[in-house]
Amino acid sequence: MAIDLKQTAIDPDLPTVPPTRNTQEAVRAALGDMQGNILRSHGRDHSRHLFITFATGSADDRQKARQWLASLARPQYITSALTQYEEASSYRDTLRTIAGNGAITPADRTAMILSASSVFVGAMVSAAGYRDLRLGADITPDDPSFAAGAKSRVTVLNDPPVTAWEPTFQATLHALVIVADDDPVKRIDPLVAELKQQLAAIGAMVAEETGTAMRFDDRGDPSPTGTVREHFGFADGVSQPLFFARDIERARTGNGGIDRYDPSAPLDQVLVKDPAGGSDGYGSYFVYRKLEQDVPGFRGDEKALGLEIAKQADPKAQDPTDADIALAGAYMVGRFKDGTPVVEQQVPGLASLPNNFTYDGDVDGVRCPLAAHVRKANPRGDKQRQFGVPLTQERAQRIARRGISFGPATLDPAPTDTVGLLFLCAQSSIPDQFEFIQALWANYEDFLRPATGLDAVIGRLPSADSRDRAVEQPWPKAYGSHNQLDFSKVPPAPTDCFFPKRVGQWVTMRGGEYFFVPSLSALTRFGTVVEPAGNEARS
Known part of the structure; x- marks a missing residue:
């Protein structure tokens, strides 16, 4: 017997369900x-x-x-x-x-x-x-x-x-x-x-x-x-x-x-x-x-972005701190390495891999940049705020990822190691889900706003274009702050709260x-x- 594919939260163990929903017999x-x-x-x-x-x-x-x-x-x-x-x-x-x-x-x-x-x-x-x-x-x-x-x-x-x-x-x-x-x-x-x-x-x-x-x-x-x-x-x-x-x-x-x-x-x-x-x-x-995955390339970007973050606080900074590098990685991915969403706080440490967050309080991307991977791949209401797109439509473009890593199981691969992800995802429409996310969100440099740049992890220019032609993504000068002053002017004048820095293209489809x-x-x-x-x- 056919089932209602509009149903959410199915339960094969529940013997009784509302009459407008699928019966246990149909679900099983x-x-x-x-x-x-x-x-x-x-x-x-x-x-x-x-x-x-x-x-x-x-x-x-x-x-x-x-x-x-x-x-x-x-x-x-x-x-x-x-x-x-x-x-x-x-x-x-x-x-x-x-x-x-x-x-x-x-x-x-x-x-x-x-x-x-x-x-x-x-x-x-x-x-x-x-x-x-x-x-x-x-x-x-x-x-x-x-x-x-x-x-x-x-x-x-x-x-x-x-x-x-x-x-x-x-x-x-x-x-x-x-x-x-x-x-x-x-x-x-x-x-x-x-x-x-x-x-x-x-x-x-x-x-x-x-x-x-x-x-x-x-x-x-x-x-x-x-x-x-x-x-x-x-x-x-x-x-x-x-x-x-x-x-x-x-x-x-x-x-x-x-x-x-x-x-x-x-x-x-x-x-x-x-x-x-x-x-x-x-x-x-x-x-x-x-x-x-080009791990050395990614880490090079992570460190370089971390140095720029350090220089925003101290123009004389020569090296980024571990905290600067961790924040840079979180800006690129949208989460710290432990899963803490960067939109929630400036440092890692939230337990249980939190997922109950949106970008409602960070419309401009001063905490989670608009080019961050998890924000590009799942805008969590950004399209509704920016363009009036119904949230149900944005949510319908999600995919169910089922991938697994390949190569040596280490976080510190040798330069000669070939490592990466055997990416798999499930969907009911390839053009409306995976292809839409990759082409019109991750690869689109004007997604949400002009000059947002590529997804910092999976975004790609056309293969004939060099990395140097990519837009420099905007990154927060100070976490969570819209209030930036240019002290080279007298008196100090308000200035852009972002600095440009090109990162990405360290993931290659084989x-x-x-x-x-x-x-x-x-x-x-x-x-x-x-x-x-x-x-x-x-x-």
């Missing part, structure tokens, strides 16, 4: 036919991404590929959203048991945690996969950017030319399978080997990427219970659209409340009806991008693709597709 049926990692991150710390190019030269090749995709719908492979939800409950119960029993050894703790969940497996198919496997136009998702593919969107997104992408992504990719778990050796490796053996048997080619969630404590030391960070050192994945009632309640009680900024989102933020699925079948569009995450009923249907007679002659 939809989640049972939906893949995990859409409405909530799979949460595992290690993942392997298998990029698959099927042999499609003959009808027999295509049939084998379709049947292989259908085989993933068996319970031992694909993790449904319902299974993920129930395993998350078991995982939390296990953590409570561990917390209440100080006699549990580290080895037992690990074993208990692993036993609370299975290996996560998810599968998605590209537009080329639907086309080359002859799945049929009537059951192919119709998002225009998905249909065109990531290679055709280079100019729109200011990405490097396809010829500069890594070979994996220059190839035609038909599908992506994600295998994730907290134990990469005993649980991920055997399953990946099994899947690769199956794929080799049908003549498919497989390329791999390996992801690791980097967890560190407040001192920057590796910790299995620490905050997940990315290679620039900042807490990652802090603010996400929330779809389940229990996640929204957790944000209400554990992340500073939701009265100023409500993270909840309706299901249609990320879900669409799967044209190949059954009555309960829903899927999502996923954007995949391999983003390389390749990617657009995918659709089909429902389990759709995957099963792929195995029954029969090509029209004479199809071989037209191949």
Whole structure:
């Protein structure tokens, strides 16, 4: 049965709901036919991404590929959203048991945690996969950017030319399978080997990427219970659209409340009806991008901006203090490394990764600059204030990020290390969500106001333009202050409260693709597709 995608805060455990909302039966049926990692991150710390190019030269090749995709719908492979939800409950119960029993050894703790969940497996198919496997136009998702593919969107997104992408992504990719778990050796490796053996048997080619969630404590030391960070050192994945009632309640009680900024989102933020699925079948569009991070370059900008901040207070300053550098990084990202929003205070230290904030009291960006990454990517009402755009429209452009870091799991990579983010995000419309954010917010130098500049983290000029052509972003001369005086004049005269400094372009896209995450009923249907007679002659 169909569900109401306008609903927010679904609860599969609630037996009664208001009559205008989805019933428990409908919600559980939809989640049972939906893949995990859409409405909530799979949460595992290690993942392997298998990029698959099927042999499609003959009808027999295509049939084998379709049947292989259908085989993933068996319970031992694909993790449904319902299974993920129930395993998350078991995982939390296990953590409570561990917390209440100080006699549990580290080895037992690990074993208990692993036993609370299975290996996560998810599968998605590209537009080329639907086309080359002859799945049929009537059951192919119709998002225009998905249909065109990531290679055709280079100019729109200011990405490097396809010829500069890594070979994996220059190839035609038909599908992506994600295998994730907290134990990469005993649980991920055997399953990946099994899947690769199956794929080799049908003549498919497989390329791999390996992801690791980097967890560190407040001192920057590796910790299995620490905050997940990315290679620039900042807490990652802090603010996400929330779809389940229990996640929204957790944000209400554990992340500073939701009265100023409500993270909840309706299901249609990320879900669409799967044209190949059954009555309960829903899927999502996923954007995949391999983003390389230039850590030395970023830190150079961070230090240089920190020095300018120091000189605003003391023109004779020769070096920035640690506090100056921390504030510079917070200006660039919009949060300090511990997740404290810079719009809330001038120093780090707020606990529990607060997310209950807006920019209502900082319209001009004297506390959180307008070019800060988190402000560009999620304006939290800025468009309503500046242009009268309804808040519901701005909120509808959010994406659900599901990425993970690649490269050595360290906050201090060696100069020879290649590090970055395997970026993944879910949405119901690629052009209206991911592409809109990247092209019209992050890359648009006049977003909100003229000469705001690029997003200081992910903003990019067209690939043919040099970094020196970027607008110098405006930064506060003094945190939170509009009152600046030019003491070179007699008497001192009011002056601009910002100073210009060019930063950014230290994240480079190395390749990617657009995918659709089909429902389990759709995957099963792929195995029954029969090509029209004479199809071989037209191949």
